[in-house]
Each structure stands twice: as structure tokens, then as C-alpha cells.
Amino acid sequence: MPTNGTTPLVEMRNISIAFGGIKAVDGVSVDLRPGEVVGLLGHNGAGKSTLIKILSGAYKPDAGEIYVNGEHADIATPRDAKRYGIETIYQTLALADNIDAAGNIFLGREVLTPYGTLDDATMEAETRKVMARLNPHFRRFKEPVKALSGGQRQSVAIARAIYFNARVLIMDEPTAALGPAETQQVADLVLQLKKEGIGIFLISHDIHDVFGLADRVSVMKNGKLVGSANVQDVTQDEVLGMIILGKCPPGAIPGPGAS
């Protein structure tokens, strides 16, 4: 159960963004506390990924504000987001296929030698350490990630997000491409990171995934927030009703998108 008294790690207030006249996200507010997992649910095209890309700096919102630890945060680029400790695992993984695991994990944040050249040895050593924790069987450090399996690629993307001491982790459909064993691994990882006090936004259209891991859920429909609820206060069927019909059950706090 989240401690409702503390300052939210991240708060997004009244976020709106439009693409060519269509409001992909319309006045949505969500928040996240330390050690909390918030599931962001909704159909394809509900605006979940767009909302999260605003937080990760990929899009700039037309309106609304973002607060990190209660302070106004100006996030215009992915670099800004990372400076606030906000890391993202994208649905597409966003890996450069032609570069090896270490190159991808440190992409944009390379370790340099005193001479200003890439310190590949240090980066590889660090990669071996972080991968040993995530995926102990991983051996293909020298190959471009194109050659890796779906699960291995996923662990490279996760390693990139957690290596730099993330405080907020955004996981966009993290298990969509994975088998049952690997899905369980990701679930274990989420629980472990939660214990370390990291806040996690978990985006999924699979309600079972989210109910197993999340403390709260926020449901979006047609770019608007239907409502938010603690998972104990609602049933899966009620949440399904929120996703499909936009109907807010009594256990949830309704948003502007509730019908």
C-alpha cells in the first residue's frame, strides 16, 4: 500500500498533446510515489504510450506540467528526462541493432578515457556486471544486438534503464514479446526494483499482468483519464469496464474521461 502522505516522485498535471487536430492526450493527471507500481491501462490508441513519451522527453506537451519530487521539471528532450532519473523501456526497445550490448546500454552516456576516446573496456566490464544480475546466461557481449533473442534484447533494454540509478522507471509493454519464463523474470525484477524504492509506471493492455504487480491503476480511454484506483478497491471486471466502457466504479476516483 502506498504511503499517501509523501510527496509524489513524479506528478503529471493536466497534460495535453494533439497531433494534427486529434487530441492524443487530453488533460490527464497521474502521479507516482517512491516504491510504487502504477499500472497504466487502456486500449491501443488510448494515449498511454503518448503520455509516457511526454514524461520520457520524446514529445513536448502542448499544455500541462510535470513535477519531480514536488518541484516543477522542464523536460524537453530525452536527455532532460534522464537527468531527472526518469528512464524508459520502450515497447520497441529502441535499441540500435548494429551495435553490441555495451554500446546500447551506454548510448548517449558513453564512458570516455582521459584521452576522450570511448572506454570500451570499462563499458564492457560494467555491462557484464549488470547483465550478470539480469540475465546470468548472457554471453554474447561482442555481437550486435540484432543477433540476440527477444528475451536477450529485452534484458539489454532493461539494463540500459536501470544501470544509471533510475528513480522512475517507465515500462511500456515490457512483456509483450516474451515467453512465460521471461515474463516471470520481468515480474521478479519489478518487485525487486520496487523494494529499492524506485517508482514504476507499468503500461500494458494485459489486465492480468498489471493486477499482479501494480499498487494502483490509472485507466485511459480516447486520450482522457477514466479514473484511478487502488487495486484492492476494484475488481478486474470493474477495471475492464473502465477500459472498455469508460465506466468508473465506486472504488475508483473518477477522471474527466469517466462517462
Next chain:
Amino acid sequence: MTAPVASTAPPPSAASGSFLSKLEIDARMLGMLAALAVIWIGFDLLSGGVFLTPRNLWNLSVQTASVAIMATGMVLVIVTRNIDLSVGAILGVTGMIIGVAQVQWLPAYLGLEHWLTAPLAVVLAMVIGGSIGLFQGWLIAYLGIPSFIVTLGGLLVWRGAAWWVTTGQTVAPMDTRFKAFGGGVEGALGATTTWVIAAVACGLIIIALGFSRRRRLRFGFPVRPGWADAVIAALACGIVLAAATIANAYPLPAGTARRWAEANGLTWPEGGLFIPHGVALPVLIAILVGLVMTFIATRRRFGRYVFAIGGNPEAAELSGINTRWTLMKVFGLMGLLCGISACISTARLNAATNAAGTLDELYVIASAVIGGTSLAGGVGTIAGAMLGALVMQSLQSGMVLLGVDTPLQNIVVGAVLVLAVWVDSLYRRRIK
């Protein structure tokens, strides 16, 4: 936590490839070297032993330099999923401007044959080429105009500009010191210098291999077996020394040698003197450019970003890379290399003509592609592209040696380009 470090075994592969896989030599590169060997030996047999002579190989190396230098930049351009069709035209306009500069502008201030003329001309060439490249890069990266269109326009614009500099007149002759950039007698560095360069190169190869081995051992990474490193060092040094020997086996023509001997206070003996050419300055420049470009592409952050953009532009952007600025710099670098090549080809011709570099864009692109640069982006090596340039030039000068007509030469070069890319795509599919 059990870190699987030193125990890491190489992935089990076919036993037949184990020797090569221990050496960690790229099979693609080996295939290209084999193709080059076939071309060289084939032409040598067909020409009755004229192809593989020090004289022909020396000329081949000089002829390759200009395209090879531009090909190193084209690799980075193509790796980012772009193309530059304007390199020949940039070379043309830059060559015209530095030609006029050293024949008309600079002598007005410095007098004829001033020692500063050549260095100033080279700097000017690099500034002009680089500026044109940066400007085109800005159009591509910041205004979002496709590189194909920008550089196709550039091809026409800069070629036209080259004509405009002197309204089509050829400018000649060049400054004597400047002529060294074209090779020839002025640009031949001589036997002693060549041996010194070769010795330094061998020393650096051994030091570099030792360094990278020590570094990997310190971090506990798997390393090549010691004998494999020794074989690589021996091979690399062998190639360097062989090239030096060949360059030093090509003597200056008798008349030139005589003038040189007299200028150096030597008496001219009855049987003449064997004064070797040694490595040519443009070839040395090309090799240095290749090394610097390889360093930039593999050891610098910029190079890493270039490849990341080619592999996945969206991922590069999301990683916080300034993809636009990186792209603009790639085109700037391409233009700068065109400037260097402009010096070499202008000096070699001893004249600036507005047709210089015509069709070079196609040879440069072909060299990069034959050298393993994928037009889909993300893949390519500098060394491969330079080797590709050597393959192209070998084909061409071999056919010239055999007296093949120009139209047929073009047919063969075109067919080889298509064939090479097809074979490469087969290879890539099999690897996957």
C-alpha cells in the same frame, strides 16, 4: 552474484573456421582481399607480367588515393542512411578555387613560388570543402530535405560554380611545392623516408596490438591466443614492409634521376643511378586519412553516434543523441575530405579544370558499397571502403593496360559493382 567473466567461451562454431575465428579476421575483408588477388594476378597474366611491376603498382596507388580518401567519408554518410552525390562537384569547385588562388591571388601578395602558397592552398581547400559540406548537411539535418535531393542539386550547383570561377578556363601550372600532393617526381618521398615510415608503422602496429591485449587481460576479458596476435602482427608488418619494398623498387626515370643527382652534388655514373621513388605523398595522405577516419568511426563518441543513427534513428534520438548536429558534421567531414582530394587531383593534373572530379561521386559510392557499406545503413568500415577503391582502380587501370576501350571499361566496372553487392547480400543472408 556470479559474474561470468573470464570463463566466457567463444560461441561454438564450425570447426573449419576455427583458425580464422581465432585470428578474428573478418571473413568479408578476407573475401575482398581474395578478389583483389584474383584481379591482380589475372591482369598480370593477361598483360604478360606488366601489371604486377613496381611501376604499375606505384601508379595504381597514386591513382587510388583521391577516390579512397573520399570513400572514407562516404562510408559515414551511407551508414547514416544518407547519400552524397555532390562529392565530385565539390572536388571540382574546390580545385578550381585553389587553382586560381595559387596562380592569381596568392602570388599577388606573396610572389610566385612562395613556400606558403602550398600550405595556404591546402587549408583553403579544406575550409571550402568543409563549408560546402556543412551547408548541405544543414539543409539535410535541420531543414529535413532528403540528402539525395540536396546533393543532387549540389552536383549541378557546384559543377556550375566550378565553371563560373574562371568561366571555364583551365588554370595551370600549379605551384611547384603544391605539385607534391599529386605524387609524381615531386611527391615521391624517397627510399630513406619510406623505410623510416614503414619502420614506425610496424612499431605502432605491435604497440597497438600489445596495448589492446593488455587492456583486455586487465579487465579479465577473453583474448586471442598469443600466437594469433603474433600472426596478425607479422601479417600486418609484412604488408607494410612489402609495400615499402615495392615503392622503393621503382626508380626515377633516367633524366629526372640525373637532374636530382646533379642538384645533390653527385657525379652521374656511366650506367646511371638507381634512385627509388619511395612512397608517394598522396598515398601517405590517404593512409593517414584512413587511420584518422577509422579512429573517428570506432574510437570516438561521434563515430558511435553515426552508427547508432544508422542502426536505429529513433533509438538514437531517444538516447538523447543530438542526431541533427551529428548528421550535419558527417556531411561537413565529407566536404572536408573532398577538399583534400581536390588538392591531390589538382596537383596530379598540374592544372585546375572545371571537369575535375566528374563522375567521382559514382566511383566513391561504388568503392564504399563494394567495401561492404550497406545502403540500408548502420554497417560499413573505413578499411573496407579504401580496399573497395583499390579494387575499382585496379580493374580500371588493368583494363587500360590491356587496351580495353573506355565504353567496355564502364560496362565491366558497372557489372562488377552489381555483382559485388549481390555476392555481399548473399553472404549477409547466410550469416544471419
